[in-house]
Amino acid sequence: MEVENIKPWLFRVQPYQGESLSHFLGRFRRANDLTPTGLGKATGLGGAIARWEKFRFNPPASRQQLEALATVVGVDADSLEEMLAPARVGMNLEPIRLCAACYADSPCHKIEWQFKATKGCDRHKLHLLSECPNCGGRFKIPALWIDGHCQRCFMRFTEMENYQKFVEV
Template structure:
């Protein structure tokens, strides 16, 4: 009798516009009940998944690594590249930054918020107008720093539970 290897199935998650790889990996893992280690095993990337969720892209993910990830998450490699910082642009690994106004419009962490060149948010507020708001790096209610976006399951502060939507009134124009 021939033994057939059973292929695991995974729920596919569509990336959101401008979403960071960290946030996407967290959403994918939660939808499929995976830990960073479990996703690392599934992709044969080991600890790279946990590093990427913390914005540790040194060394940068190779094309081969992104291809392995693309097979498992069901996303085109070029789409995954868009979730990374552009080549030659520095990243702020800490503190994690947030535009609560943008998050309210599209609930995801944007890669642009972590770029060193980003001074504030210039996300689309209403069709033709852009808002120019400072980014938050801690909860305005309790002062807790934001966790890595891979852990953002509910869109609120993990210490006091103030929602990101409630934080919009604390953002200042720059």
């Protein structure tokens, strides 16, 4: 058997309900010890992976690109498309926002938190956080969220719920 015929295997990562593509790509890459460049090469998408992790979708991800990504990550293209903001919905690239109460229920970044129209969490009736309430540091891109804490002071996201204010209805 020749070495060229050995195909690499990858660990599968199941997406969370409502998870953003940025967060999913970061989890997938860490599970498989890949860099954005390595995943870009494996999928044939090059620098698109790094752009998508930063919520840069100009040009938007095509169906063909999502299918190429789906082949490698083992998640169907329709599920990957759900991790993107719908075309009719505007997105905030920055700041990265978080509902600590939602994160406590499901440890992932939700794509809806980045929608321009989203002012707070509909489920918990709380304002979204855009910085750590302990140190004031802005949240990193979700692809870099490793253990669910502020990367500056290490305050856990789940502890931040006490600092979220209620949304007035």
